[in-house]
Amino acid sequence: MASSSAASELKLSFIADLNPEKDLWNMRARVVKKWRSKYWLDFILIDEKGVKIQAVLKQHLIPLFEHQLEEDNVVLISKFGVGTNTGPFKVIDHVYKINFYRCTTVQPAHGWEGVEYGFNFIPFPQIVSGVANQLLTVDVCYAQQFSDFIAGVPSTERVVAVILHGRVKPWKGELQVQTDKFATRIFLNQEINEINDLRRRFLLKFSETNASSSQIVLSSEIVYPLREEFVVACPRKHVDEITDTKTPTTCVVVATIKMIQEKHGWFYAGCRKCGKKVLSKQEFLEKYGDLTEEILKVPANGLICPKCKCECQSITTKFMVQVRVQDETGSVSFVLFDTHVARIVGVSATEVRERQVDENQTESFPHEMMRLLDKKLAFKIEVTDYNLKNDYYVYTVLKVCDDPDILAELTGAVGSGDEDVLSVTADSSVVVAEIHESLTPSGKRTSVEDESLNVGELSCTSKRSRKKASKFPE
The missing domain is CATH 2.40.50.140 (Nucleic acid-binding proteins)
Structure with missing residues (x-):
């Protein structure tokens, strides 16, 4: 069943409505963070009112749902339970959490007009006044993310880093921004509506505060x-x-x-690994003539990725x-x-094709x-x-x-x-x-x-x- 029709048939609840008094609930939400603990997977979900809640996927259910609950996905979750959030890794200030069951279903939700990530931007007066110094302490995994990204950016380019679910604590008389080992997510130069709105407000603030200093105003343009x-x-x-x-x-x-x-079609079969259009063995040999030992082993009805230069084991639309x-x-x-x-x-193209097959x-x-x-x-x-x-x-x-x-x-x-x-x-x-x-x-x-x-x-x-x-x- 297509998710749009499914949503119309379900009675959807908001996160603020959830409580343990009812057995099964239905909700639409975006996955904004996901991480693995020793025996389960944790998620942070946000609904279209901007309210967040933590969700838990126990070990035996991970193979059933993990691939559907990737970060950034908007999903319809049906027949889930609600319990008190007393876990050791409580990262959202919500008294309840969501529990998945074997009867729970997850499917894509299309055309969602809700909140994207629920950023609650903390203003830094020091930055607005032109002093761009703010102490940031990050966990090792986030430090590597910063390092890898900065390595590929020219030294003259400004980088906008937005920290989701960070912590702000006083340290030696100043505010220190810290990352949470599990819940933090860092966006570097991402094109997200909420972040773009922040950029606009930032530029406007610079323009109003520093109208007489064209250097500061012009420099601020680069952050977009x-x-x-x-x-x-x-x-x-x-x-x-x-x-x-x-x-x-x-x-x-x-x-x-x-x-x-329309005469040119609307999709092609691509390699799931790199996205390149896959070719039949005959098409590949006619176009590339690359007779490597690995290509010769491909069966006559096999598909070859011209970028990976090998038989494609998994394709996508x-x-x-x-x-x-x-x-x-x-x-x-x-x-x-x-x-x-x-x-x-x-x-996605895959979802369109699946809908066509179903109908x-x-x-x-x-x-x-x-x-x-x-x-x-x-x-x-x-x-x-x-x-x-x-x-x-x-x-x-x-x-x-x-x-x-x-x-x-x-x-x-x-x-x-x-x-x-x-x-x-x-x-x-x-x-x-x-x-x-x-x-x-x-x-x-x-x-x-x-x-x-x-x-x-x-x-x-x-x-x-x-x-x-x-x-x-x-």
């Missing part, structure tokens, strides 16, 4: 990585400019999805949707891949894809050598952004990659106008379906004049 990626680091182009591009480049296009080109997008200058075809589509339609509709185009239509987004796309050499006017989308502030800034800043655009650096005390050259990503994504996609009709007929940006967009 999504803005850095879509507004500062990449040139903005219109649809008609993409097809006129003569060199490989990466650029940002703001456009609206007007049509889904991945989104691959070709759409027609339009701006004021024309229209063009983009290819959206798995995570981008899933984020917009609110469901015996495997030959139809899924109705979930219609949620893509009329979405105005910022697309970060790649114009490759393949596009240029073959006059191939279908472009791979590297990332999408629906942040309203980013879209407003992009649509307000007129100009192309060949014109003077504005950038901000941490060392500048004034706005500096400079020319951004087209960027080529260090790791080019190879389209898994270059040979299978068609150009489609190209409509770029409305050329328009453009002005150079004369000031930093507000």
Whole structure:
């Protein structure tokens, strides 16, 4: 049964309603933290009212439910029990906890509009005044997470670290932020709505407090990585400019999805390990001709992952949707891949396929894809050598952004990659106008379906004049 219909049939309760007076309960929640103790698994769940509760999965039930209760999953949990939370690792200030039974069921919940993670941000006046010093003590596992992340970030880039379920304690006259060995979760430069809202408030506070100090205000812009990626680091182009591009480049296009080109399908079978499209043995040999000993051992009806260079033992369904997008200058075809589509339609490709199988509709185009239509987004796309050499006017989308502030800034800043655009650096005390050259990503994504996609009709007929940006967009 699809989870949407299941939710309508169940009488759902909120965490605040839970108590031991009733045997079985039904609830919708997000898994915000998960960790293993010696004989059980612990979870922290949050409902759409922002209330959290701890849940316990005993050892014999772990194989039944663990894979469904991954962090970030939104789930419908039915037929569970409620007991008093007297455990040794009580990390949530709630008198009760949730217990799973063999009769308990867990299934994905789609279209959830509830709280994401329930961040309760603690203000640090020292940071707002410009003194960015705050003592942070972390457990060894979190220290490794910090170290691994920082190692891959340029020294000039700001990192926004958000600590969920941390502890704030006085230490030598100052506040010390500490991590909990089990319950803490650290988000580093994550694009989560609640964190993006914090960034906006942070930037606004800087602007109000330091209106006379342009260096501090401009430096603060860097803490918003999504803005850095879509507004500062990449040139903005219109649809008609993409097809006129003569060199490989990466650029940002703001456009609206007007049509889904159904004839190209909506999914492919991917390697569960790396996500690459799997090929039959014959297809692999025709395309790559890599006759290694391991490939020769693959049976004739086996599937091979071209990235892992071995037989694929486990496959998964991945989104691959070709759409027609339009701006004021024309229209063009983009290819959206798995995570981008899933984020917009609110469901995974695997769940869509399972729904089709259950309803015996495997030959139809899924109705979930219609949620893509009329979405105005910022697309970060790649114009490759393949596009240029073959006059191939279908472009791979590297990332999408629906942040309203980013879209407003992009649509307000007129100009192309060949014109003077504005950038901000941490060392500048004034706005500096400079020319951004087209960027080529260090790791080019190879389209898994270059040979299978068609150009489609190209409509770029409305050329328009453009002005150079004369000031930093507000």
